[in-house]
Amino acid sequence: MKIAFVINQTHKEDVNFTTTLLALKALQRGHEVLYIGLADFYYGTDPLLGAHARHVLPSQHSPDTATLIQVLRNTPKKLYPLSDIDVLWLRFDPVLDMINRPWAAPAGLQFAALAKKQGIRVINNPETLTKASNKLYLENFDQSVQPQTIVTRNHLDVLQFFQEQNEKIILKPVKGSGGKNVFLINKDNIQNLKQTVEAIARDGYVIAQEYLPEAAFGDIRFFLLNGKPIEVNGKYAAVHRVQQENEIRSNLHQGASVQEALIDDRILQMTQKVSAQLVEDGMYFVGLDIVGNKIMEINVFSPGALYHAEMIHQADFSAAIIQDIERGPTS
Structure with missing residues (x-):
């Protein structure tokens, strides 16, 4: 198969990224890999729909992700018809381009939707990704697994919510990733509430969520x-992310560490409450962020930390994923 990964930009890819791991595993299983940046699509004639892609072959022998990254960056772009591709895998983060290239993510989804209409397998579903381009996507799921939440740009709404939540809440942007602009508001810093809301609201709407005491121990x-x-072998693809001291964010980009996650029946039951909707939406590969008995976020664009899960468990989760793709979309 030819598996094309749609990313933000090649120079932003890293050896520990989930995308790199999946691409390496695809190559090791004999598949060809293409990398397409959001600025690399083409529509016209011959081909009707294409992309200026970096094409890596299994014969180029990439023994590890570091080598693959070097091979990738040394490979020149060529125009390829998307009709030659078996799987178009959307693995970009819209937030990375929100400021300097606000056109990039919407354009990528539009091209992916065109590819899907031509019969190319696209994961995750680009039409649903358009609707899931921010954290409001979680509101489409079972209320019992969601933290209490309001969405607003008005600081007085947030103040009322703060008082209802025993004077301790989390504020974050509706459209964000990597733990950026996430704040804990309590009685010690309530005087900064208005300014914090205004700062987050510069880029859109603000989410205020209940603070879960279990968050002090990180998330899964x-x-x-x-x-x-x-x-794989009785191990689940999951990691327990533990934040640094005096830090509320469990994102790896913010310095969190990882350890083995305890997956119990409570967590498995939570996933069952969202699985049917995810399948209906065409969300093939998803990362859930779980705190206590709540799902804080559903990551549908480029969920990371699979590399860390493999290291902790010494389990080949990426092979299981590529094998499932090999079986086809009805598997």
């Missing part, structure tokens, strides 16, 4: 494939 990134947990 839990991966689903076609609505089901990824399990």
Whole structure:
């Protein structure tokens, strides 16, 4: 197969990225890999729909992700018809381009939708990704697994919510990733509430969520494939992310560490409450962020930390994912 990964930009890819790991595993299993940046699509004639892509072959022998990154960056772009591609895998983060290239993510989704209409397998579903381009996507799911939340740009709404939540809440942007602009508001810094809301609201709407005491111990990134947990040799593809001291964010980009996650029946039951909707939406590969008995976020664009899950468990989760793709879309 030819598997094309749609990313933000090649120079922003890293050896520990989930995308790099999946691409390496695809190559090791004999598949060809293409990398397409959001600025690299083409529409016209011959081909009707294409992309200026970097094409890596299994014969180029990439033994590890570091080598693959070097091979990738040394490979020149060529125009390829998307009709030659078997799978177009959307693995970009819209937030990375929100300021300097606000056109990039919407354009990528539009081209992906055109590819899907031509019969190319696109994951995750570009039409649903358009609707899931921010954290409001979680509101489409079972209320019992969601933290209490309001969405607003008015600081007085947030103040009322703060008082209802025993004077302790989390504020974050509706459209964000990597733990950027996430704040804990309590009675010690309530005087900064208005300014904090205004700062976040410069880029759009603000989410105020209840503070869960379990958040002090980090969160769990839990991966689903076609609505089901990824399990290899009795180990689930998941990591427990533990934030640094005096830090509320459990994102790896913010310095969090990872350890083995305890996956119990409570967590598995939570995933069952969202799996049917994810499958219906065409969300093939998803990362859930779980705190206590709540799902804080559903990551549908480029969920990361699979590399860390493999290192902790010494389990080949990426091979299980590529094998499932090999079986086809009805698997």
